[in-house]
Amino acid sequence: TQLLEQSPQFLSIQEGENLTVYCNSSSVFSSLQWYRQEPGEGPVLLVTVVTGGEVKKLKRLTFQFGDARKDSSLHITAAQPGDTGLYLCAGLYSGGGADGLTFGKGTHLIIQP
Amino acid sequence: DTAVSQTPKYLVTQMGNDKSIKCEQNLGHDTMYWYKQDSKKFLKIMFSYNNKELIINETVPNRFSPKSPDKAHLNLHINSLELGDSAVYFCASSQHLAVSTDTQYFGPGTRLTVL
Numbered sequence: 001t002q003l004l005e006q007s008p009q010f011l012s013i014q015e016g017e018n019l020t021v022y023c024n025s026s027s028v029f030s031s032l033q034w035y036r037q038e039p040g041e042g043p044v045l046l047v048t049v050v051t052g053g054e055v056k057k058l059k060r061l062t063f064q065f066g067d068a069r070k071d072s073s074l075h076i077t078a079a080q081p082g083d084t085g086l087y088l089c090a091g092l093y094s095g096g097g098a099d100g101l102t103f104g105k106g107t108h109l110i111i112q113p
Numbered sequence: 114d115t116a117v118s119q120t121p122k123y124l125v126t127q128m129g130n131d132k133s134i135k136c137e138q139n140l141g142h143d144t145m146y147w148y149k150q151d152s153k154k155f156l157k158i159m160f161s162y163n164n165k166e167l168i169i170n171e172t173v174p175n176r177f178s179p180k181s182p183d184k185a186h187l188n189l190h191i192n193s194l195e196l197g198d199s200a201v202y203f204c205a206s207s208q209h210l211a212v213s214t215d216t217q218y219f220g221p222g223t224r225l226t227v228l
Contacts, residue, residue: 040221042117042203042205042219042220042221042222045216088156103155105153105155106154108154
């Protein structure tokens with residue numbers, strides 16, 4: 001089983017601050033995805049990163065895939081209360097077989113106004 | 114139109130009962146999944162179906178049996194429910210299985226409570 005470690009597990013900050021969430025593994029992944037989940041709903045895909053070193057931006061969110069494709073980070077600039085939610089990273093293992101997506105345990109983010 | 118739908122939204126039942134959760138996707142995807150999310154929000158894959166064939170069966174008790182009458186449906190039947198089965202169950206679909214750029218679309222979840 002390929003494991004994805006997310007940190008921090010919980011984060012509560014003030015509106016306007018910046019934050020970074022990390023997703024790390026000892027395994028190489030074909031791709032890393034970031035999902036956001038709101039209470040009572042299913043996860044929704046934010047971004048997919050595929051190439052080592054890739055950086056993608058989605059408004060105030062910046063996603064990076066590590067050069068070795070074992071880790072990823074999500075950086076939020078000037079966080080807003082609407083960013084509150086559970087952020088999940090998920091990786092598709094590149095070791096072959098049909099392992100499907102492996103999810104991290106999530107980061108619970110609260111942005112206080 | 115809802116892309117991935119699940120019924121029921123909430124399910125409360127007694128230990129030992131048998132129950133089913135239904136899932137439908139109208140995206141024309143080839144692959145459907147069932148995930149279990151525990152009380153700590155850890156999401157773990159249980160099954161996936163690709164073109165009506167079971168592809169993944171993680172270490173899930175055989176009390177859980179997925180059934181796919183057609184490509185658009187993947188139902189989850191659970192026999193002899195136990196307290197530890199209480200969780201939120203998510204159905205999801207994607208165009209293909211194990212393609213790195215595919216998006217998985219999740220249903221709204223079914224919160225199962227076993228008393």
